[in-house]
Amino acid sequence: MTLMSEPMFKAIISVLTAGVGGLWVIHELVLMNRLRGKGLQDPLIRDQWFGYFIGIAIGVIGVVGTLRFNGVL
Amino acid sequence: MATAATATRAAAPAPRRAVPIINPANAVTASRFLTLPFLWWAVDRGYHQWATLFIFTCAVLDKVDGLMARVFDCKSAFGELFDAIADGVCFGFGLVVVAAYGWAPLGSVAMIVSLGVLNTIMRFVYMKRAGRATNYKSYAMERIVAFTAYQIGFATSGMEVKFFYWTFAPIMIITVLYDAKRMLIDPIAPARAS
Numbered sequence: 001m002t003l004m005s006e007p008m009f010k011a012i013i014s015v016l017t018a019g020v021g022g023l024w025v026i027h028e029l030v031l032m033n034r035l036r037g038k039g040l041q042d043p044l045i046r047d048q049w050f051g052y053f054i055g056i057a058i059g060v061i062g063v064v065g066t067l068r069f070n071g072v073l
Numbered sequence: 074m075a076t077a078a079t080a081t082r083a084a085a086p087a088p089r090r091a092v093p094i095i096n097p098a099n100a101v102t103a104s105r106f107l108t109l110p111f112l113w114w115a116v117d118r119g120y121h122q123w124a125t126l127f128i129f130t131c132a133v134l135d136k137v138d139g140l141m142a143r144v145f146d147c148k149s150a151f152g153e154l155f156d157a158i159a160d161g162v163c164f165g166f167g168l169v170v171v172a173a174y175g176w177a178p179l180g181s182v183a184m185i186v187s188l189g190v191l192n193t194i195m196r197f198v199y200m201k202r203a204g205r206a207t208n209y210k211s212y213a214m215e216r217i218v219a220f221t222a223y224q225i226g227f228a229t230s231g232m233e234v235k236f237f238y239w240t241f242a243p244i245m246i247i248t249v250l251y252d253a254k255r256m257l258i259d260p261i262a263p264a265r266a267s
Contacts, residue, residue: 003122013125013230017223043259051212054248058220061240065233 014066021062028055092149098142099152102159105134109166116174116229124229131163132222153208164221165189171228181238185221188249199256209256213248 003009032052038045067073108131115124138156142148165186172182192214199209220241227237 001118001120001123003126009122009125009230013226013232017227017232043255047210047255048212050251051216054213054244055216057244058216061237061244062223065227065237065240068236069233 010069014070017062017069018066021059021066023059024062025056025059028052028059032056092147092152094149094151096147096149096152097145098138098147099155101134101138101141102152102156105131105138105159105163108134109163112167112229113170116170116176121229121231125226128167128222128225128229131167132219132226135160135163135222150208157208160218160221161189161193164218164225167225168221171225176231177224177228177234178238181242184242185224185238185245188245192249192252195253195256199261202257203261209252211248211252211255214252217245217248 004012029052032049035045035049035052040046040049064073108127112124112127112131115121115127135156138152142152168177168182168186171177172179196209200207224237224241226232228234
């Protein structure tokens with residue numbers, strides 16, 4: 001029992017993953033940029049910076065995984 | 074010098090206004106549990122697309138409850154805790170189901186679930202150290218939880234499953250180690266006056 005054809009399903013999950021992954025990276029970079037000039041010795045700032053870094057890593061993994069899924073990488 | 078600024082901060086204390094437990098935001102959070110039997114059914118029958126739709130619905134509802142809390146002004150400490158519990162139950166259940174049916178690598182899922190349990194235990198230790206009902210806000214773990222929903226989706230859709238699961242595990246290990254230091258070792262900021 002399927003909702004749609006396999007190529008359509010593959011296209012939708014690819015767009016959802018790569019799209020969200022790409023936007024996620026941009027979003028985290030913008031947030032990280034706002035922390036520029038603030039001291040990393042403050043644990044709150046350091047936590048935020050680390051969180052955004054992890055977010056960027058996740059976004060990149062999403063994009064790379066989608067490219068692999070579609071045979072680009 | 075360990076001041077309030079340099080100490081580990083706790084999440085903001087509960088708002089002053091009393092919020093009833095039964096409210097629109099918590100109702101949406103609770104409705105997430107309704108997707109789980111359908112997810113299990115779809116995985117059991119081998120309906121990949123339906124399983125993906127159900128975990129996607131569960132993840133979207135996770136975003137909607139926060140929106141409802143803002144729209145209906147019904148944010149509460151209980152709501153935050155209930156949301157965290159719902160995340161753990163829904164995504165933990167999803168991971169176990171996809172691993173049990175061989176849709177995701179068992180070793181990686183076991184590692185992810187174990188780290189999730191360890192993180193929960195550390196949150197209780199943090200609460201005990203703080204001496205009050207509080208939740209450690211981890212920016213990194215928030216992102217990990219969101220990505221966990223995706224992990225289940227990758228398994229149900231058969232999308233680069235091994236790649237996604239084995240790249241996710243080390244990121245989660247690094248995050249749990251970082252949070253462990255913050256929750257178990259670093260000083261805790263005093264509660265803000267309400």
